[in-house]
Amino acid sequence: MATPTPVRHAWRALTALLTITAVLFGINALGVYVFGKSSWVPELALDLQGGTQIILEAQTADGSEPGAEQMNQAVTIIRQRVDASGVGEAQITTQAGNQIVVQVPGEADEETRNRIEASAQLQLRAVLTTTAAVSTYVGEDGNETPYPSPDPTLNAVPTSEPTDGSDLAWVTDALYAEFLAYDCSAQDNNPADEPADQPLITCDATGTGKYLLGPVELDGSSIDDATSGLNSQNGRWAVNIVFDGTGTEVFGNISSRLYSLQSPQNQFAFVLDGTVLSAPSMDAVILDGKPQITGSFTQDSAKVLADQLKYGALPLSFEVQSSNSISATLGSQQLQIGVIAGLIGLALVALYSLIVYRALGFVIIASLVVMGVLTYVTLCILAWRMGFRLSLAGVAGLIVTIGFTADSFIVYFERIRDELRDGKSITSAVEDGWARAKRTIYISKSINILAAVVLYILADATVKGFAFTLGLTTAIDILIFILFTHPVLQLLARTRFFGSGHPLSGLDPAALGAVYRGRAQFRAPVTAGSKGSAARAGRAGREAQRRQTIAERKLAQQHGDSSGTTKGDD
Numbered sequence: 001m002a003t004p005t006p007v008r009h010a011w012r013a014l015t016a017l018l019t020i021t022a023v024l025f026g027i028n029a030l031g032v033y034v035f036g037k038s039s040w041v042p043e044l045a046l047d048l049q050g051g052t053q054i055i056l057e058a059q060t061a062d063g064s065e066p067g068a069e070q071m072n073q074a075v076t077i078i079r080q081r082v083d084a085s086g087v088g089e090a091q092i093t094t095q096a097g098n099q100i101v102v103q104v105p106g107e108a109d110e111e112t113r114n115r116i117e118a119s120a121q122l123q124l125r126a127v128l129t130t131t132a133a134v135s136t137y138v139g140e141d142g143n144e145t146p147y148p149s150p151d152p153t154l155n156a157v158p159t160s161e162p163t164d165g166s167d168l169a170w171v172t173d174a175l176y177a178e179f180l181a182y183d184c185s186a187q188d189n190n191p192a193d194e195p196a197d198q199p200l201i202t203c204d205a206t207g208t209g210k211y212l213l214g215p216v217e218l219d220g221s222s223i224d225d226a227t228s229g230l231n232s233q234n235g236r237w238a239v240n241i242v243f244d245g246t247g248t249e250v251f252g253n254i255s256s257r258l259y260s261l262q263s264p265q266n267q268f269a270f271v272l273d274g275t276v277l278s279a280p281s282m283d284a285v286i287l288d289g290k291p292q293i294t295g296s297f298t299q300d301s302a303k304v305l306a307d308q309l310k311y312g313a314l315p316l317s318f319e320v321q322s323s324n325s326i327s328a329t330l331g332s333q334q335l336q337i338g339v340i341a342g343l344i345g346l347a348l349v350a351l352y353s354l355i356v357y358r359a360l361g362f363v364i365i366a367s368l369v370v371m372g373v374l375t376y377v378t379l380c381i382l383a384w385r386m387g388f389r390l391s392l393a394g395v396a397g398l399i400v401t402i403g404f405t406a407d408s409f410i411v412y413f414e415r416i417r418d419e420l421r422d423g424k425s426i427t428s429a430v431e432d433g434w435a436r437a438k439r440t441i442y443i444s445k446s447i448n449i450l451a452a453v454v455l456y457i458l459a460d461a462t463v464k465g466f467a468f469t470l471g472l473t474t475a476i477d478i479l480i481f482i483l484f485t486h487p488v489l490q491l492l493a494r495t496r497f498f499g500s501g502h503p504l505s506g507l508d509p510a511a512l513g514a515v516y517r518g519r520a521q522f523r524a525p526v527t528a529g530s531k532g533s534a535a536r537a538g539r540a541g542r543e544a545q546r547r548q549t550i551a552e553r554k555l556a557q558q559h560g561d562s563s564g565t566t567k568g569d570d
C-alpha cells in the first residue's frame with residue numbers, strides 16, 4: 001500500500017529540518033575546532049560581562065578645543081571600524097569635549113585595539129576596472145544568477161611583470177573571477193586588511209559601485225591640505241588638494257600616465273579604510289601637486305570629503321590616554337534573572353498548553369525546544385561571523401518571542417478544532433486547518449519582522465540587540481512551524497491515539513461539540529442508562545450550542561417555533 005502524500009511530505013520536512021540543524025552545528029564546530037574563533041556559548045555584551053575601555057584624546061595643532069562636528073565625525077568612523085553591523089554592542093561616546101570613550105565587550109584583542117588606536121588608512125590607487133555593485137548576472141533563462149566562486153585552478157599569477165599601477169597584467173583570471181563574485185553587502189569582507197602592494201577589490205561608500213584597483217601609489221601622509229570651495233569656471237562645489245613635495249612628484253607621474261588612458265583606467269581612487277571615497281577621472285596632467293576633484297558635490301559633501309582627505313579620515317589626530325578593563329554594568333545577576341524569567345515564561349506556556357490542548361501540548365513544548373536549540377546555535381555562529389553580542393535587550397527579545405510563538409500555536413490548533421467541529425475527520429482537519437491558519441500566521445510574523453527591521457534601522461545602538469533577536473527568532477519560528485509543528489501533526493493524526501479522537505488527545509470531536517463525526521457519521525444518540533455518556537453528551541451539546549453562529553441560532557429558533565405550531569394544530 002502506497003504511503004499517503006501528506007505523510008511523505010511530513011517526513012521530507014522533518015528530514016530537511018534535521019539537515020539544517022546538522023549543518024548549523026557543523027558550521028559552528030568548524031569555527032570552534034578548526035578556526036578556533038567560535039564557541040559553544042553565545043558571546044555576551046558589555047552590560048552582562050564587562051569589557052575593555054579605551055579613551056582617546058584629540059590633538060590639535062594649536063592646542064585649541066576640537067569642534068563638535070569633527071568629534072562626531074571621528075565617533076562615526078571609529079564605530080564603523082569596531083561595530084559595522086551594529087549588533088556587536090560596542091559603545092563609542094564623547095566626553096569632556098576632546099575625548100572619545102570606546103567600550104567593547106570582552107577582552108579586546110590586538111587587532112581590535114589597532115583598529116581603534118591607529119590612524120585611518122587613506123590610500124590612493126589607480127582604477128583597473130569598475131562595474132555596478134552586483135554579484136549576479138542575467139542568465140540565458142532571463143533570471144539573475146550569482147557568479148560562481150572562483151575556481152581554485154584559475155591562474156592567480158600575472159602572466160607578465162606589471163610595470164605600473166595601471167597595468168592590466170595585475171588582473172589575473174582568478175582575480176577577475178573573484179571581482180565578479182565579490183558581494184559589497186557581505187559583512188565579512190574587510191578590504192582594509194589587504195596588502196598595499198597588491199590589487200584591491202572593494203566598493204564605494206554607497207555600495208553601488210564595485211572597483212578593482214591597482215596597488216597603493218600614494219597614501220594620506222602625502223596630502224598637506226584639502227579644502228572645499230566653488231570652481232571658478234563652472235561655479236560648482238569642488239575639493240582642492242595640496243600634496244607635499246614627494247606627493248607632488250609622484251602624483252605628477254601618475255597624472256601623466258592616467259591622462260593618456262581610456263575610461264575607467266584614467267580614474268584614480270581615494271580609498272579610506274578599504275572603501276572608495278571618490279574615483280575621479282584624470283582630465284589633465286597635474287605637475288604642481290594641486291589637483292581639484294569636481295563632480296556632483298553639495299557644499300556639505302564637498303566639505304566632508306575634504307576633511308576626510310585632509311585628516312586621513314579621522315578629522316583629528318588622537319592619543320591613547322588609558323586602556324582599562326571595565327566591569328559589567330548589569331552583571332551576571334541580571335542575566336540570571338533574565339534566564340529565570342524566560343524559563344518561567346516557558347513553564348507557563350507549557351502548563352497552559354497541557355491544560356487546554358492536553359496531549360497536543362507536548363507538540364508545543366517539543367516545537368519550543370527545537371526552536372531554542374536552533375536559536376542557540378545560530379547565536380553562536382553569528383557571534384563568530386558578524387560579532388553579535390547578546391545584551392539584556394537581546395534577552396528581552398528572546399523572551400518576547402515565546403509569547404509570539406504561543407499565539408501562532410493557538411491560531412493553528414484552534415483552526416484544527418474548528419474543522420473538527422464542522423464534522424471533518426482528524427486527518428482532513430489537520431490539512432485544512434493548516435491551509436487556513438498559515439495565512440494568518442504568515443501575516444502576523446511578517447508584521448513582527450517588519451517591526452524588527454524598522455526598529456533595527458531607526459533605533460539607537462542599545463536597542464538594536466532587541467530588534468535583531470526579535471527578527472531572528474521570528475524567522476526561526478516560521479521555519480519551525482513549516483518543518484516541524486505541521487509535519488508532526490500530520491504524522492500524529494494517523495496514529496490510533498490522535499486519529500480516534502481520544503479524550504486526552506485534545507482532538508476529541510465530542511468534547512469539542514462537533515455535530516457529527518467523520519463523513520456522514522452523525523453522533524449516535526446517548527442511551528439513558530449511561531450517566532457518563534449523558535454527561536459528556538450534555539457538555540458536548542452545550543459546547544455545540546455555544547459555538548453556533550447567529551444565523552444558526554435563528555434557524556434553530558425558527559425550527560422550534562414551527563414545531564410548536566404543529567403541535568398546537570393537532
